[in-house]
Amino acid sequence: MMKNIVRTWLAALMLAVTLNAWAVDLEVNTPGINAIKQSMQARHAQLAPHYASGAVGLTADGLVAMRDAGAVSLAQRQAVIALVAAENRDRGALYAEIANANGHPEWLAEIRGTFAQRWIQRAQPGWWVQSGGNWTRK
């Protein structure tokens, strides 16, 4: 009898581990998420030179910000400001979509924080990123 109980417990434990393993992937393949991704991908070609020049930097909260307006000509400035605003709208929507697609809108802040770290970590050399309230150049 004791043997049976132990065996049952082991089976239950394995089941629990399996159930946990199932949970290790986040759903990021929804039409909403894909649409935002495409929009951001298209915009990136325009934003990339401004990351490189230091005009725009990656913030600690998972967004982008105008860092050095002087790095952009006066004529171009409004366009860059609009690019930054559009990018931030997309990023905010992306984080919310991911949280919602996984049935956990309350995960929004953690998803945003994870992205913030990963954007910064993967930023190219020369790009400006925010850490501890200061801008640093990678």
Place this chain on the structure above:
Amino acid sequence: MKGTNMKKTVIALPLAAIVLSACVTINIYFPAAAAEKAADKIIEEVWQTQQAGKPVEEQK
């Protein structure tokens, strides 16, 4: 007969508890590693940093 039912309960209750707690685990905790993986995948696509199946991991 009564003894057998008791033993069944002894087995079934903890079993139910474990399965339930597993479900609760799925629903409550933020899967940090999965989120990182998902973020990396999306960042690669947005920035087009993926190179022929080899992600640019430590680009400094």
